[in-house]
Amino acid sequence: MNAISYGLLIALAIALLIAAFTDLRRRQIDNWLNAAIALTAPVFWWASGMELWPDVAIQLAVGLGAFAVLAALFAFKVMGGGDVKLLAALALWLPFYNFMQLLLIMAIAGGVLTVLLIFWHTARRQRDRIAVPYGVAIAFGGLWVLAQNYLPAGAIAGLGA
DSSP states (O other): OOOOHHHHHHHHHHHHHHHEEEEESSSSOOHHHHHHHHHHHHHHHTTTOIIOOOOOOOHHHHHHHHHHHHHHHHHHTSHHHHHHHHHHHHHHHSSSSHHHHHHHHHHHHHHHHHHHHHHHHTTTTOSSSSOOHHHHHHHHHHHHHHHHSOOTTTHHHHHHH
């Protein structure tokens, strides 16, 4: 990894934080943010030295496959549109295994977030439908994957010292 790659990963981490905060605040992830994440993926591919074949082709396949599956979930009203676009954009950045790792961490974080919101909703005696800001769980999963797979060895341990 070179300085450009790390700079792009820092920009991606900042974009994930923005997505989490806007989804928490407005229950919306802006299209400009999702587009910026998707459109900077090719710069990351270049900076990382990825070959057009098979590396970039695989990334495009992961992104398109993720979008197809997630768009179907959107059609069944299981996911929000911003969540679908954010995950598809992230799929362009991450190798398949890391993307699956993101989905697993996201699902766990989303479950915890949902349970906390149910308790909060019940404690406040609210009867309206709970709107879960799933962008928070996506961002958590994305940041987790970035920290686990892209930070230099020992960097995480060094943060606590």
